[in-house]
Amino acid sequence: MSRQSSHGGYENYQASRPTFYIGQHDSGRTDALTDSQYGRVLDYGFSFATAPITNKHFHDRVVALQKSYLADVAARDLTAAERANPSLPGPTIPTLTDDDTSLFPGPNITSIVAYCSPWIDLYAADPLVASLSRQVLNLEVAYASFCGVRSVIIPGPRADDDEKRVAQYGRAIQEALRQAARTILVIHLPMYREPGLEEKGDTLSGAGVYPTAASTAVAGEEIDLYSAWDTWHTVRSMCAYDPRLFVAVRIPKRLPETELQTRWFAEPLHYLTFAASIFQQNRAGFPSLSKSHQTLINKYMRIKNAPYVLLSDVGPDAAELADAVDFHASVASASAGASSGADFPSLAEAHSSPSSTDKKKHRSASNAYFSYLKYLEREQEPYTATETSTLATFQDWLQSPLQPLADNLESATYEVFEGDPVKYDQYEKAITAAMADWKRLNRPSSALPRSGAAAVPAGTPTIPELVVAVAGAGRGPLVTRVIRASKATGVPIQLWALEKNQNAYVYLLRMNKQVWGGKVHLIKTDMREWAGPIAEGHEATGTVTKVDVLVTELLGSFGDNELSPECLDGIQRHIARPHGISIPQSYTAHLSPISYPKVYAELAGRAPSDENAFETPWVVHLYAIDLVSQKVPGHPRFQQAWEFVHPVRLPFVEDWNAQHGLKKVQTGGGGAMTLAAGLNEHNVRHCHLKFVCRPRGVMHGLAGYFESVLYQPAPAANGSTPEPVEISTRPDQIDRKSKDMISWFPIFFPLKKPLYLPQDSEIEVSMWRQTDDSKVWYEWLVEVFVWAGQSSRVKVAASELHSSRNVACLM
Incomplete structure (x- = not known):
C-alpha cells in the first residue's frame, strides 16, 4: 500500500527554485x-551580517x-615540578x-549572527592558553545569548593532528x-585542510604555532x-549529537572527491562560507x-532546511560602512533641521541637505559577489515533480509505519495514496499486458457458463470473460484501472473488489453506483477470510x-513490511x-548502510x-544522507x-490449507524458530550482506x-521477451523503472550507537524477518x-542485535 503518509499529489512548482539567504x-x-552600518549592509541586499561579541579592549585585557600571570609565575622561585603542578592556581578572567x-540588545539583534573571538585557541597545547580560551568562549556565548542572538559561530580548531586536543x-x-x-x-570548519584556506591572524598561542597546509604540501606530506x-x-559525538550544535563549512577553491562533498551534505549544515579567494x-x-562549485551549491540548497550562505571579506569594507554613518547622520540632521524651522526649508538648507537622487544612489549599492550568487539563485534548475514544497517538508521526517491490517485508514490517507499517478499507471500497464497475453495465448477462463444462457452459434468467435479480483480495494483506484484495461x-471481465475497512466499503458502494455502473461485485471482508467468487x-x-x-x-x-506475503497467503x-x-x-x-x-540526533532526543x-523501522523521506559504501565488484x-514470489508454487499448499483451514491458530508450543505453531514459517527470511x-x-x-515486478509479459511470437512492468524505490533504479513515483518513502533501520568505519573497512549486515504466527517483526x-593482513x-565494531518485536506489525 502507498506510504507517503500525509503529503498531497503533484503540484505545479516548475517556476519555483530554492532561495538563497546571503550574509x-x-x-x-572588531566592533x-x-x-x-547594519542598514547599509542590508542596502547591498544581504539578509544578515556577523558581529564580534567582544572588541579589541577585551582582547587586550585578556592578553594583559x-x-x-606568566610574569608572576616567572618571578616566583618555583621548581619545574612546582610549575607543572596541575593544582597551581590559574588566572580567572573577570566578567565583561x-x-x-559593542554588542547590545536592539531591534536587529535576532538577525545578527554573533562570531566568537578568532584569537582564542581551544585546541592549544598550552594549558594556560586553553583555559583562557575556554573562559572567553563561555563569557562570549553567555553574553550573546543574553542579548538575544540566535546563533553563535565558533572558530574551529586550526589543526586535527592531536586527538587529545580535539x-x-x-x-x-x-x-x-x-x-x-x-x-x-x-562550529566553523573547512571542508578539508586546503592550502591557502587556513584562518588568518594570531591566537593566544602565538604566531607560527600551527603548520599550514601549504607548508605540509611543500614538505611532501599528503593532505588528509x-x-x-x-x-x-x-x-x-562528545556533545551527544546536541540538536543545537551545527557546522559551518568553508568551501575550498578546489573541491574534493564527491564522497567528501556528500559526507558534509548529510551533516547539520548551518552556513556555507565563501571567501573572495575561491x-x-x-x-x-x-x-x-x-561549474563544480555551482553544482555543489545547487545540491546543498535543495535540503529542506538549506544552509545560509556567508560571504567572507568581500565588502562592504570599513570605509563604506563609515561613509554610511556620515550619510545617515546627515539625513537625520537635515530632517531635524527641517522640522525645527519653518514649514519649508530655506534655499540654503535645501541645497545642503542630501538630495533624493543621492539617497537613491546610496540605496542602490551593489556588491559583485552578492550579485553573482543571486544570479546563481535565478539559474538553478526548477524543483522537479519529486521536489515540490509539500514533499520537501517530509525530508528526513520520521513516520511510524502504518498497520493497514490492524487499523482502518481514513479517507484522507487513501486520497494521499491516490495522488501518485506513476504507480497506478504502472499497475494499469501491467494489468493491460496480462489481459493482452491472456487474449493472445487463448488461455482458459475461470468464468462458468451461465445457467439458462442462450447457446452461441458454432463458428462465432468469442472471448471468454476473465475473473478478476482486486483485494484491498481501498477507495477503488485499482478497480478503475482494471476496468480501463x-x-x-x-x-470482458467479471470483477470483484474486496475491502475490510467498513468505512471505505461505503465509499466503494457509492463508486459502484455512480462510476462503475454497478458492474463490480463488492465484498466487505478481510481477504484472508474470503470464500472465493460466486x-x-x-x-x-x-x-x-x-x-x-x-x-x-x-x-x-x-x-513486505505491511504483510503482503501473509495477506496473499490467505487469498x-x-x-x-x-x-x-x-x-x-x-x-x-x-538494503544499504547510511x-x-x-x-540520529532526533532519535537520540526521543529515546528517553x-x-x-x-x-x-521508520518510514522516512531519506534526503540528507551519505551512502557510506562504494560499488565494487561483487558488492x-x-x-x-x-x-x-506469488502465487507460491508449492505442491503442498492446498494440502496445508485443507489441514489447517481458515481458523486462526493459537501460537506457542510448536517447533518453529519462535516456538510458534509454524504456520507462517515459510515467510521467515534471513540475509547476510557485505558492503565495502x-x-x-x-x-x-x-x-x-x-x-x-508487477507483471512479466509472455514471450512474443518472434521469441523475444518483453521488458517486465516494474516499480522501484531504489535510488539507482527508480528513474529507469518508475520515474517520479512518490507513493513510497524508504524505510530506515536505526542503530542505537553509531559505528565508526575505518578506511577500507567491510560492513556485514545480518537481518531477519521474524514471525510468531500473530505478528511480524525485523531483527x-x-x-x-x-x-590486518592478507x-x-x-572485527573493530559491532552493533547490538536490534529488534522491532515490541512494535511488530500485527497479522
Whole structure:
C-alpha cells in the first residue's frame, strides 16, 4: 500500500527554485555594526551580517592577564615540578564590562549572527592558553545569548593532528552549550585542510604555532581530506549529537572527491562560507564560480532546511560602512533641521541637505559577489515533480509505519495514496499486458457458463470473460484501472473488489453506483477470510469459481513490511491453477548502510521517552544522507535482502490449507524458530550482506528500499521477451523503472550507537524477518571488519542485535 503518509499529489512548482539567504562577514571587524552600518549592509541586499561579541579592549585585557600571570609565575622561585603542578592556581578572567563589547540588545539583534573571538585557541597545547580560551568562549556565548542572538559561530580548531586536543576542544564546546540553553552554536570548519584556506591572524598561542597546509604540501606530506570531518565527528559525538550544535563549512577553491562533498551534505549544515579567494574572474572581469562549485551549491540548497550562505571579506569594507554613518547622520540632521524651522526649508538648507537622487544612489549599492550568487539563485534548475514544497517538508521526517491490517485508514490517507499517478499507471500497464497475453495465448477462463444462457452459434468467435479480483480495494483506484484495461484490450471481465475497512466499503458502494455502473461485485471482508467468487449466473447454487487475475497493492516501504506475503497467503488459494496471475508477481527488499546524523540526533532526543525509538523501522523521506559504501565488484551499494514470489508454487499448499483451514491458530508450543505453531514459517527470511567502505566515516543505520515486478509479459511470437512492468524505490533504479513515483518513502533501520568505519573497512549486515504466527517483526545486526593482513580480518565494531518485536506489525 502507498506510504507517503500525509503529503498531497503533484503540484505545479516548475517556476519555483530554492532561495538563497546571503550574509556578510568581515574577519577584520572588531566592533558590532551600528544600526546605520547594519542598514547599509542590508542596502547591498544581504539578509544578515556577523558581529564580534567582544572588541579589541577585551582582547587586550585578556592578553594583559596572560602576560601578567606568566610574569608572576616567572618571578616566583618555583621548581619545574612546582610549575607543572596541575593544582597551581590559574588566572580567572573577570566578567565583561561595557568597554569590552559593542554588542547590545536592539531591534536587529535576532538577525545578527554573533562570531566568537578568532584569537582564542581551544585546541592549544598550552594549558594556560586553553583555559583562557575556554573562559572567553563561555563569557562570549553567555553574553550573546543574553542579548538575544540566535546563533553563535565558533572558530574551529586550526589543526586535527592531536586527538587529545580535539577532545579538549570538544569538551569546551560541550560546556558552552550549557551556557546558552536556547542559542545555536555553529562550529566553523573547512571542508578539508586546503592550502591557502587556513584562518588568518594570531591566537593566544602565538604566531607560527600551527603548520599550514601549504607548508605540509611543500614538505611532501599528503593532505588528509577527512581530518576536518573527523574533528567535527569527534566534537558532535562528545556533545551527544546536541540538536543545537551545527557546522559551518568553508568551501575550498578546489573541491574534493564527491564522497567528501556528500559526507558534509548529510551533516547539520548551518552556513556555507565563501571567501573572495575561491572566486575566479569571468571574461567580463566579474567574480564567478566553477561549474563544480555551482553544482555543489545547487545540491546543498535543495535540503529542506538549506544552509545560509556567508560571504567572507568581500565588502562592504570599513570605509563604506563609515561613509554610511556620515550619510545617515546627515539625513537625520537635515530632517531635524527641517522640522525645527519653518514649514519649508530655506534655499540654503535645501541645497545642503542630501538630495533624493543621492539617497537613491546610496540605496542602490551593489556588491559583485552578492550579485553573482543571486544570479546563481535565478539559474538553478526548477524543483522537479519529486521536489515540490509539500514533499520537501517530509525530508528526513520520521513516520511510524502504518498497520493497514490492524487499523482502518481514513479517507484522507487513501486520497494521499491516490495522488501518485506513476504507480497506478504502472499497475494499469501491467494489468493491460496480462489481459493482452491472456487474449493472445487463448488461455482458459475461470468464468462458468451461465445457467439458462442462450447457446452461441458454432463458428462465432468469442472471448471468454476473465475473473478478476482486486483485494484491498481501498477507495477503488485499482478497480478503475482494471476496468480501463478491460476496455483497452477488449477482454470482458467479471470483477470483484474486496475491502475490510467498513468505512471505505461505503465509499466503494457509492463508486459502484455512480462510476462503475454497478458492474463490480463488492465484498466487505478481510481477504484472508474470503470464500472465493460466486460464479455469475450461479448465485442460486452458490457455486464458487477461481480467480484468473488477482490485483493487490499491499506493498510497504520495504516491500513486505505491511504483510503482503501473509495477506496473499490467505487469498492465493482462489487463484486458478496453473494459469492464474498475481499482480504483483514478486517483490524484493534491498538494503544499504547510511550515515544519517540529523535523524540520529532526533532519535537520540526521543529515546528517553520512547524506549522503542531505536528499535522501530521508520518510514522516512531519506534526503540528507551519505551512502557510506562504494560499488565494487561483487558488492554493490544496494543489495537484495530477500524475495517473495506469488502465487507460491508449492505442491503442498492446498494440502496445508485443507489441514489447517481458515481458523486462526493459537501460537506457542510448536517447533518453529519462535516456538510458534509454524504456520507462517515459510515467510521467515534471513540475509547476510557485505558492503565495502573505502573512506572512513560513520554509520547510523540501514536504508531499506524495494523493487517489484508487477507483471512479466509472455514471450512474443518472434521469441523475444518483453521488458517486465516494474516499480522501484531504489535510488539507482527508480528513474529507469518508475520515474517520479512518490507513493513510497524508504524505510530506515536505526542503530542505537553509531559505528565508526575505518578506511577500507567491510560492513556485514545480518537481518531477519521474524514471525510468531500473530505478528511480524525485523531483527538486525551490523559488524565492521578491517584486514590486518592478507588472510586476517579483525572485527573493530559491532552493533547490538536490534529488534522491532515490541512494535511488530500485527497479522
